[in-house]
Amino acid sequence: MIAYTLRRLLQAVPTLVLVITLSFFLMRLAPGGPFDLERPLPPAAMENLRRVYGLDQPLPVQFARYLGALATGDLGPSFSFRDLSVADLFARGLPVSMTLGSLALALALAVGIGLGTLAATRQGGAADRLVGLLAALALSVPSFVVAPLLQIAFGLSLRWLPLSGWEGGAPSHLVLPVITLALPQIGAIARLTRTSMAEALRAQHVRTLRAMGLPPLAVARHALRGALLPVVAILGPLAAAMLTGSVVVETIFGLPGIGRYFVDGALNRDYTLVMGTVVLVAVLVLLFNLAGDLLSALLDPRLRLGA
Amino acid sequence: MSALASPDGPRRVVPHRVPPWRLALGRLARNRGAVAALAVLAAVALACLVGPFLTGHAPERAYPDLRQLAPGLAAEPGPERLGPALERLAFRMRARVEAYAVAEGRLRLTLRADRPIEARSLVYLPRSDLFGEATVIERAEAGHRLVVEAPVRRLRFPLGTDVHGRDLLSRSLVAGRVSLLIGLVATAVALLAGVAYGAVSGFLGGRVDAVMMRLVDILYALPFVFFVMVLVVFFRASLALILIAIGAVEWLDMARIVRAETQALRRRDFVRAAEALGLSTLAILRRHIVPNTLGPVTVAATLLVPRVILLESFLSFLGLGVQEPQTSWGVLIADGARAIESAPAMLAAPAAFLVATLMALNILGDGLADALDPRGR
Numbered sequence: 276m277i278a279y280t281l282r283r284l285l286q287a288v289p290t291l292v293l294v295i296t297l298s299f300f301l302m303r304l305a306p307g308g309p310f311d312l313e314r315p316l317p318p319a320a321m322e323n324l325r326r327v328y329g330l331d332q333p334l335p336v337q338f339a340r341y342l343g344a345l346a347t348g349d350l351g352p353s354f355s356f357r358d359l360s361v362a363d364l365f366a367r368g369l370p371v372s373m374t375l376g377s378l379a380l381a382l383a384l385a386v387g388i389g390l391g392t393l394a395a396t397r398q399g400g401a402a403d404r405l406v407g408l409l410a411a412l413a414l415s416v417p418s419f420v421v422a423p424l425l426q427i428a429f430g431l432s433l434r435w436l437p438l439s440g441w442e443g444g445a446p447s448h449l450v451l452p453v454i455t456l457a458l459p460q461i462g463a464i465a466r467l468t469r470t471s472m473a474e475a476l477r478a479q480h481v482r483t484l485r486a487m488g489l490p491p492l493a494v495a496r497h498a499l500r501g502a503l504l505p506v507v508a509i510l511g512p513l514a515a516a517m518l519t520g521s522v523v524v525e526t527i528f529g530l531p532g533i534g535r536y537f538v539d540g541a542l543n544r545d546y547t548l549v550m551g552t553v554v555l556v557a558v559l560v561l562l563f564n565l566a567g568d569l570l571s572a573l574l575d576p577r578l579r580l581g582a
Numbered sequence: 583m584s585a586l587a588s589p590d591g592p593r594r595v596v597p598h599r600v601p602p603w604r605l606a607l608g609r610l611a612r613n614r615g616a617v618a619a620l621a622v623l624a625a626v627a628l629a630c631l632v633g634p635f636l637t638g639h640a641p642e643r644a645y646p647d648l649r650q651l652a653p654g655l656a657a658e659p660g661p662e663r664l665g666p667a668l669e670r671l672a673f674r675m676r677a678r679v680e681a682y683a684v685a686e687g688r689l690r691l692t693l694r695a696d697r698p699i700e701a702r703s704l705v706y707l708p709r710s711d712l713f714g715e716a717t718v719i720e721r722a723e724a725g726h727r728l729v730v731e732a733p734v735r736r737l738r739f740p741l742g743t744d745v746h747g748r749d750l751l752s753r754s755l756v757a758g759r760v761s762l763l764i765g766l767v768a769t770a771v772a773l774l775a776g777v778a779y780g781a782v783s784g785f786l787g788g789r790v791d792a793v794m795m796r797l798v799d800i801l802y803a804l805p806f807v808f809f810v811m812v813l814v815v816f817f818r819a820s821l822a823l824i825l826i827a828i829g830a831v832e833w834l835d836m837a838r839i840v841r842a843e844t845q846a847l848r849r850r851d852f853v854r855a856a857e858a859l860g861l862s863t864l865a866i867l868r869r870h871i872v873p874n875t876l877g878p879v880t881v882a883a884t885l886l887v888p889r890v891i892l893l894e895s896f897l898s899f900l901g902l903g904v905q906e907p908q909t910s911w912g913v914l915i916a917d918g919a920r921a922i923e924s925a926p927a928m929l930a931a932p933a934a935f936l937v938a939t940l941m942a943l944n945i946l947g948d949g950l951a952d953a954l955d956p957r958g959r
Contacts (some may be wrong), residue, residue: 290800297804298812305816411948415940417892419899419912420933423919431923519807519896526900527919537808538900541815549812556805 276572280565287561295345295550299338302546309354309544310577328354328382341550351547355540361551364536369555371441372532375524376455377516383460383513388499388506390461391468395502396495396576406465414461418520422455422527439529452528456520460513464506472502504575510567515560603860606877609953616949619942626939630758638738639749641756642907645711649747652738653927664689664734667712675703680727689713689734707732742927744917750931753909758935760910764825765891771829772890773883776836779911781867781875783837784844795841798834806831807893814902824903843875877954885947888940895936911936916921 310316310324325331329340344351350361394406429451430438442448475481475498484494522534533552540548583798610616634641647667664684668691677695684690693699705732707716714733714913721728741750783794810827847870856866895912897903899919904910910939911932918929 290804293800294804298809301809301812302816411941411944412937415888415944416933416937417895417899417915417940419896419919420915420929420937423922423929427922427926515805515807518805522807522811523896523899537811538902540726541811541902553805553808553812556808560805 276339276569280569283565283568287565290561291554291557294553295342296338298550298553299341300334302544302549303334303337307548328352345554350551352547353540353548355543355548361547364548365533365551365555368531368533368536371530372448372518372521372525372534375452375456375521375530375532378449378519379460379520380455380513382453383457383464387456387461387464388468388503390465391392392466392472392495392499393470395472395476396491403469406469410462410465410469413458413554414466416458418455418459419523419527421458422451422524425451425455426527439527441530448528449468452524452530454516455527456524459520460516463509463513463516467505467509468502471505472498475499475502500574504571507567507570507574510570511560512562514563515556518556518559593833605951610949612948613953615945616953619836619945619949622938622942623946625917626758626935626942627762630755630762633755634752634759637749637752637755639752641752641909643748644744645737645747647710647712647747648737648743650737650743651743651747652925653740653742653750653931655930664712667710671710673886674698677703677728684734687734687736689732690719691730693728693730695726700774704730711735711737740933742925744914744928745921745925750914750928753914753930754911754935757909757911757914757932758939760821760904760908761891761894761912762939764821764828764894764910765887767885768828768832768894769827772831772833772836772886773879775829776833777825777840777872777875777879779833780837780840780842781871783842784841785848785863785867785871787845787848791841794913798837802834807896808922810893811897811902813899814897821904821908824894824897828893831893832886833888836879836882836886839878840875842870843878847871847874873930881947881951881954884943886948888943888947891943893938 276558308330309328318325322331329337332340341351348362350365353361353364356364390406390410394403397403426438429436436450437448440448445528472495477495478498478501480496481498484497494578518534521532522538524530525532525534527540533555537552538550540543540552588917647663647670664682665679667680668679674695675693675695676697677693677699680692680694682689682691701718703719704716707713712735714735716730716732719729719731739749739751741754744750744753779794779798783791810831814824814826853866853870856870861869891911894903894910895915898910899916901916904913906913914932915929915936918925918927919931921928
């Protein structure tokens with residue numbers, strides 16, 4: 276298991292190098308720069324800025340420097356947030372995004388698995404069809420439509436919850452963003468769980484349990500262990516979807532997370548900030564993929580990590 | 583299906599039977615949800631194609647006096663809007679409204695001013711979008727008092743107007759063209775790339791396959807949406823770039839599906855026979871492998887279209903995608919989200935179009951999957 280984990284981490288290195296190389300050169304080959312303001316800077320000042328940030332060096336030198344700094348964990352200074360390094364920005368934004376993401380993931384898993392199980396145990400019934408419809412709806416209504424609707428309903432009309440803002444992570448400020456972020460994943464997880472649960476309920480050991488007279492709930496609990504495998508397997512893509520979704524959710528609800536920093540950074544051509552975010556997201560996705568595979572192996576002895 | 587015909591023509595007598603695709607089509611036709619989805623899609627596509635010619639408004643035509651109208655079937659300008667609009671127009675003509683009345687679609691307006699009213703200032707009336715050409719009926723008190731008549735225009739905005747007074751129905755339909763176009767073209771790009779890559783990888787097998795799939799694995803782990811965003815922001819978003827970027831992202835799934843199918847087909851007798859007959863690799867791929875992967879590929883492509891449309895509107899919502907004066911559902915939804923307090927219809931109209939299309943495509947994709955593989959359910 277440990278050897279497997281190490282090997283997987285090692286295999287992630289080429290992926291990361293590819294991510295870094297691609298995004299570095301893509302950004303630098305594009306026209307425009309971080310210091311293009313509405314009113315152009317005097318040439319001398321521009322020259323100075325470029326020298327301070329090392330942008331006057333040839334591209335390969337800059338790339339080598341960036342890689343060298345990255346190897347020591349230095350993500351560089353931010354170009355658009357003066358006096359702050361990218362690491363500083365992440366130190367502020369990451370807790371916000373992590374809180375949001377983990378709560379949404381927990382909610383999506385709980386509700387999605389619950390609904391999927393319900394639908395699978397009542398196949399063809401009204402509950403099944405209702406869950407199917409809701410899941411399709413959750414998958415088809417984009418978060419940037421859900422968010423304004425929730426804001427109108429609970430923020431403006433009912434005045435139960437604040438419209439936007441973070442306020443240090445006050446629970447009332449978290450409710451709407453977490454729901455918005457979780458909703459499409461609830462749909463995806465519910466559908467996946469329904470399919471795999473329906474299959475698990477047909478398995479022989481589950482039939483035996485039912486024949487032995489176990490109550491339906493206990494039977495479902497046994498079937499669930501096998502049915503959860505596909506859900507665990509999509510943990511990586513799920514995390515990626517959460518990270519993507521958080522860009523929209525953080526923008527709409529005005530949350531100071533890394534998704535917002537990414538959009539602002541991209542619009543301001545903040546090379547280091549965008550690079551840092553892309554690297555961070557890639558690392559997170561890789562870790563979640565690994566976590567999904569390890570969990571699958573724990574749940575299913577057939578997938579023991581020998582090879 | 584052409585795939586079932588052998589390359590050298592039918593020599594042996596094949597017992598008559600219904601081809602599998604006909605069976606699948608029959609199963610699809612019995613799926614009420616899928617048929618309804620197909621109808622919705624056809625309706626949306628048709629409306630987007632011909633609708634903008636029928637609404638009576640050019641999508642970019644702005645009516646400054648008719649901003650943020652609520653949806654409705656009443657003709658504009660309605661009686662409650664005439665008074666204020668006339669006050670504004672009279673102010674521009676340096677006159678006051680003394681009286682006005684509307685009868686049989688014609689406005690009779692009496693203006694009064696401290697100085698003689700110039701006849702040419704009457705052009706303000708037709709310019710306002712609300713009235714037609716004005717004619718002077720009566721000139722009294724040396725031009726200080728003027729009675730004019732002008733036809734009142736009757737404009738209809740079934741879905742209301744946006745912050746600039748543009749017809750939302752026309753805009754939603756034109757935006758739909760862009761969204762659907764991106765959905766179809768980007769899917770086609772992904773389809774071609776994915777099918778070619780997957781078929782070659784699966785058919786050749788061995789070391790080539792291992793290298794090709796390792797590349798897909800590496801690409802799979804990339805945070806692609808972030809990549810697309812970098813691409814689109816740093817190289818000015820254009821329609822072509824968005825198409826390529828999205829297509830380039832989404833071909834991976836297709837490649838995996840086609841590879842798996844190809845590997846299974848590779849061991850089948852008819853492929854081995856084709857090989858034994860000395861057909862070239864390319865010919866086998868084209869005649870025997872690719873046509874037989876079309877079932878799962880159709881399902882994947884149908885489910886890919888909504889994902890692509892969603893990705894495009896996601897980018898456009900953030901202001902990174904389609905740019906003015908072009909518009910897409912994502913752009914309109916972003917506008918609507920900004921004006922949600924004053925004009926909820928601005929969000930509702932494009933969102934309804936988008937959600938209906940996405941849902942129909944998802945349901946149709948599921949229906950196709952069931953129809954092509956009845957064991958699945």
